[in-house]
Amino acid sequence: MNFPETLVEGRLLKRYKRFLADVRLPDGEIVTAHCPNTGSMMGCQPDGARVWLSPASNPKRKLRYTWELVEASPGQLACVNTARPNAQARAAVEAGVVTALAGYGSVRPEVRYGEEKSRIDLHLSGHPERADAWVEVKNVTLCEAGVGYFPDAVTLRGQKHLRELMAQVRAGDRAVLLFCVNHTAVTEVRPADHIDPVYGSLLREASAAGVELMAWQAELARDGNPSGSLALVRELPVML
CATH class of the missing domain: 3.40.1350.60 (Trna Endonuclease; Chain: A, domain 1)
Structure with a gap:
């Protein structure tokens, strides 16, 4: 089982209102991604962490990206998308x-x-x-x-x-x-x-x-x- 789309890397700026996360992409653009996780995400949202987003397949969706992965600690990844x-x-x-x-x-x-x-x-x-x-x-x-x-x-x-x-x-x-x-x-x-x-x-x-x-x-x-x-x-x- 694989991710359906190629993931886009960025840097986490902040998570807020539980379902939203601001991420800076490599070109400097700041995007708001959907955060599909209702939990506390303890240990999975360190400031400035490397994160990976999946692009929306529906071009009409309000949020272009979904937050999938985070580098929770150096060299260690976690999948935060609880729909997976x-x-x-x-x-x-x-x-x-x-x-x-x-x-x-x-x-x-x-x-x-x-x-x-x-x-x-x-x-x-x-x-x-x-x-x-x-x-x-x-x-x-x-x-x-x-x-x-x-x-x-x-x-x-x-x-x-x-x-x-x-x-x-x-x-x-x-x-x-x-x-x-x-x-x-x-x-x-x-x-x-x-x-x-x-x-x-x-x-x-x-x-x-x-x-x-x-x-x-x-x-x-x-x-x-x-x-x-x-x-x-x-x-x-x-x-x-």
């Missing part, structure tokens, strides 16, 4: 990269389920030997000393998703929390107890109840520069 992880996960599952989820005949996105009226990111069915799998995808971009933490802000929505996944296990199906690690410096994933201790406690409860925890890291970069690839290429440990 679900597609990354689906591509990896359908290609058989995530071997623990291989063998399902059908992969459907955004299926409504649960007592709390959620939408699961991926519903897997049609396996000859295994129960349906309900897969919730979470984007990991917060990195501290090589540890990827989730979430980067208190998430009531994420807590709800854990409750829904536990309910699916009780109903006899598989339930999976798949961390899509979009930061090249991460070597393991942990719950961010220092940010949302309730989520951390629920995550451990969910794991004990049978929810499967997986983490897969995206390629993103080669030699500190964008590779053009969003593919999930390596499994990382989830440490509780």
Whole structure:
């Protein structure tokens, strides 16, 4: 899975109103890019950082660019576009990269389920030997000393998703929390107890109840520069 367009490099000036970022392009032009990330983006918006933008395919769109990548630390990239992880996960599952989820005949996105009226990111069915799998995808971009933490802000929505996944296990199906690690410096994933201790406690409860925890890291970069690839290429440990 690759970025659909060639990325344009720039320098981050500021992010504001959550969804906007001012970026200086190499020719000196300052553009306002769409920032598709509702989180805190902790550690992913250092002043003056190198960033990469994708040009809009629709020439009539108000904002010409979307912010995709940031050099979060020297030589290490993070993908801040939270519209990417679900597609990354689906591509990896359908290609058989995530071997623990291989063998399902059908992969459907955004299926409504649960007592709390959620939408699961991926519903897997049609396996000859295994129960349906309900897969919730979470984007990991917060990195501290090589540890990827989730979430980067208190998430009531994420807590709800854990409750829904536990309910699916009780109903006899598989339930999976798949961390899509979009930061090249991460070597393991942990719950961010220092940010949302309730989520951390629920995550451990969910794991004990049978929810499967997986983490897969995206390629993103080669030699500190964008590779053009969003593919999930390596499994990382989830440490509780």
